[in-house]
Amino acid sequence: MTAAVLSLGSNLGDRVAHLRDAVDGLGDSLLTVSGVYETEPWGDTDQPRYLNAVALVIRPDAPAEHWLRVARDLEARAGRERDLERRFGPRTLDVDVIDVRTDDGAPVVSDDPGLTLPHPRAHLRAFVLRPWLDIQPYAELPGHGKLFDLVRTAPVADDLAGLRARDDISLET
Ligand SMILES: Nc1ncnc2c1ncn2[C@@H]1O[C@H](COP(=O)(O)OP(=O)(O)OP(=O)(O)O)[C@@H](O)[C@H]1O
Numbered sequence: 001m002t003a004a005v006l007s008l009g010s011n012l013g014d015r016v017a018h019l020r021d022a023v024d025g026l027g028d029s030l031l032t033v034s035g036v037y038e039t040e041p042w043g044d045t046d047q048p049r050y051l052n053a054v055a056l057v058i059r060p061d062a063p064a065e066h067w068l069r070v071a072r073d074l075e076a077r078a079g080r081e082r083d084l085e086r087r088f089g090p091r092t093l094d095v096d097v098i099d100v101r102t103d104d105g106a107p108v109v110s111d112d113p114g115l116t117l118p119h120p121r122a123h124l125r126a127f128v129l130r131p132w133l134d135i136q137p138y139a140e141l142p143g144h145g146k147l148f149d150l151v152r153t154a155p156v157a158d159d160l161a162g163l164r165a166r167d168d169i170s171l172e173t
């Protein structure tokens, strides 16, 4: 069994529909999903604001790579096009694998560029950590510490003001 934390983001087209389709696409694997946050673009500021959320998924006998395939499938279904000129540019749907745990709760750690775990930029991203805190308040990002500490220290703390909870949108199925 592996459990994974997936980050979902959208800033092109019908953002809510893209997030809802992604959550639907997780099917029986979905354990729970966070609230939705409107967030300032990170890494490349000249683009529309994102809607972000985080999902917790679980599946018997799934290796960590399974979650990367799931992420890529969901992005493809949302018609995501890669702009090689803009690494952090706009997209219909972005699904990142943030953290994967085995049966005993041990984190999967990998420096494979094809699947780096935990996600190498997650500790810098308020748009990942704040929604994650909604669903696992005592979670730890391996190598970086507790979420509740990360969101209270720079650089994440400085970016929290740019997040707005969208309580009018629910991704619960
Ligand atoms: N934990 C991970 N989650 C998702 N993709 C990963 C991960 N680790 C490595 N990758 C690789 O990163 C490559 C680029 O993925 P992608 O285009 O989604 O990046 P990005 O979303 O633009 O940037 P970022 O990963 O910083 O959010 C993919 O080919 C994928 O194999």
Ligand SMILES: Nc1nc2c(c(=O)[nH]1)N=C(CO)CN2
Pocket: 008, 009, 010, 039, 040, 041, 042, 043, 044, 050, 052, 087, 088, 089, 094, 127
């Ligand atoms: N706020 C926000 N900014 C981003 C996001 C995202 O999901 N949310 N995804 C990116 C892809 O790497 C780049 N920047």
